[in-house]
Amino acid sequence: MARTSELSRTVAAMENRETVPLSELYDVEEDIGRGYFSTVHKGIRKPDGQQVAIKFIKKLTTGRFADRFITVPGFSEPLFAEVALNLLLNRPPLSPYIVHMLDWFEEEEQYILILEYSEPCRDLYGFVLQEKLNESQARSLMYQAVLAAKHCLDGGVFHRDIKLDNYVINTATNRVQLIDFGCGEVPESGIKGQFIGFACPPEYFADFEYDAEPTTVWSLGIMMHRTVCSCNPLRKEDGHLSFDSRVSAEFQELITWCLALNPAERATMEDILQHEWFRQERMSGAI
Incomplete structure (x- = not known):
């Protein structure tokens, strides 16, 4: 129940979000995974010390894997597809079998997703x-x-x-x-x-x-x-x-x-x- 409430509050906050630099809210730690167009790092959320995963995704404007955008209820403009789909999955009922997105950022050359992370x-x-x-x-x-x-x-x-x-x-x-x-x-x-x-x-x-x-x-x-x-x-x-x-x-x-x-x-x-x-x-x- 606590996890559901936390993610519900997170969705509400993201729908009314203000732009704050990543560095003010998160510490980026070591690399834990790489894909064709992304890297994933461990990270720490500064306000409460929660461990997270931070995914950096390079923006692509052309080619087979060019960025796609999806309209999500509550947002006036279409969102980067991976962000949009994560938002849809953050709406109750939540699944314990999915790693959920906690926050996201957009910079000039990349998108940044903040994700749940647990060890080992x-x-x-x-x-x-x-x-x-x-x-x-x-x-x-x-x-x-x-x-x-x-x-x-x-x-x-x-x-x-x-x-x-x-x-x-x-x-x-x-x-x-x-x-x-x-x-x-x-x-x-x-x-x-x-x-x-x-x-x-x-x-x-x-x-x-x-x-x-x-x-x-x-x-x-x-x-x-x-x-x-x-x-x-x-x-x-x-x-x-x-x-x-x-x-x-x-x-x-x-x-x-x-x-x-x-x-x-x-x-x-x-x-x-x-x-x-x-x-x-x-x-x-x-x-």
Whole structure:
């Protein structure tokens, strides 16, 4: 409840914000991550000493990854897309499986996002690669990952870049959270144009059109397979997916459903959460 109240107050403050230099409010510490167009640092919020992550994003005016802007209720002008999508996700109900934005700044050559940060924390890709999880351990992490992706769609946000690299895990609590909305968009029916993101769905190659939920499900199918089987999914000559004989029949069924080539035959987000493979997570009440 305290976290919800704090973020609600933060949203209200951002909607009526005055420009204050970053240096007056935050100390920037060491680099903890890098992307193609951004860097992330640890930071400290000066008024209360709270630890945060500070993401610096270079402004781009041309090319495939040129800055995009989205209109958000309460703001008179369209906002930088990653800021806008974070604001949409800051409205109640909040999800514990998403890293939320606490503040943002715009400078001449860059945008700066202030994000939640907790330690000990690492990216989920590195964690999965190193830990060699069994199926039960993987299921617990993937259930949280699916809840995060579903919350985005329910809140009017299409992440579009679902992959292990875009989740972080607190290694003390095993809490998984979704990050990085730089490829995101507001969901709409029949998205057209060049695809940006990790896992381009097969329907895109038919008419360069795709929808948010089937694309998210496709991405989740690839990510879950990678987490459990330690490799990307492969299809045999007959078109069926190839699985390691050690994984459960329930898992094979779920991934086959998520990776149906026809989006009309693909699982929905709710189908995934209600599937037998996740039954133990639902019954345990631990998540």
